[in-house]
Amino acid sequence: MNKSNIKNKKPTTKNKTATKNPTKDIIENIITVKGHGPILITGSHTVTTIRRSEEIHTNEQYISKIINELYKLLGPKKCTIMTWNNDFIEKNRIYPEDPNHILNIDDSIWYSKLKEIKDKLNKESNKSNKSNTNNKIFHIDLHGMTDDWFKHDKHICIGTHSIKSFYPKRYKLIKAILIKNFNTLNVPITLNNPFNGHSTKKYPCKFYTLSHKGVLLGFFSIQLEISFSLRKNIAYNKSCLKKFKNVIEECYKNLNSLQKTEPPHKIQKHKIQKHKIQKHKIQKHKTQKYKTQKHKTQKHKT
Secondary structure, three states: OEHHHOOOOOOOHHHOOOOOOHHHHHHHHOEEEEEOOOEEEEEOOOOOEEEOOOEEEOOOOOHHHHHHHHHHHHOOOOEEEEEEOHHHHHHHOOOOEOOOOEOOHHHEHHHHHHHHHHHHHHHHHHHHOOOOOOOOOEEEEEEEEOHHHOOOOOOEEEEOHHHHHHOOOOHHHHHHHHHHHHHHHOOOEEEOOOOOOOOOOOOOOOOEOHHHHHHHOOOEEEEEEEEHHHHHHHHHOHHHHHHHHHHHHHHHHHHOOHHHOOOHHHHOOOOOOOOOOOHHHHHHOOEEEOOHHHHHHHOOOO
């Protein structure tokens, strides 16, 4: 969401104090951050968002529940979560800008919040004087995709292009760690297919994803896409949720001990199977064309 593009009603004379600076009020309340741990989980599509004032992206079901359940299991000392403040957005009837498709990173509220989280964790690490003070933040930007991308309904796509761009020398090791751990879930996984989690110049110009913003701040950031059926299973099946939590914990531990890992030729034994996308259904995925004029009229509907 752009700081400069926030729209709100004009303040009334009856409530001047509460609406003295509506833009500042929105910036401070529109995002929720909990915890102070090095495992960072973000959910940018837990509400309906707008992309470049042209497209509407509907909220991705079960993502919010999964993030909050993971936070309960991991705890605030291990985990930090960052999501939209759903209640505040619904109450004020706001359609925020999609933080995964930001053109100007300097105007991104989410990027500012990520920097605040980094600074806070660094300060707490320096005060604690623990052996893990040099550990990098493991950042998972959690997303949902539809079941019809692949023939099987349960699927995970790991987007790692941001890591590949910023950690080219260690990428093979990082990739092997992610594949090894996510394979323990016993569901089909793909790497950067169909989503790579990194900005490109093709759609229709360069933009910044959340995982791109994360690596700019020195995080191990991935974009994790989970199919609808698997999301539902993780959200409501305690055993599946616990396995998912364990995978995240192991990834964090392994990524922060790369210097102690096996040589690359041994780690590369963990291979990933290739899965073909059903091309005829790609156009149905996630977004639909959205006219700005309609957005203005629908903004005030309950």
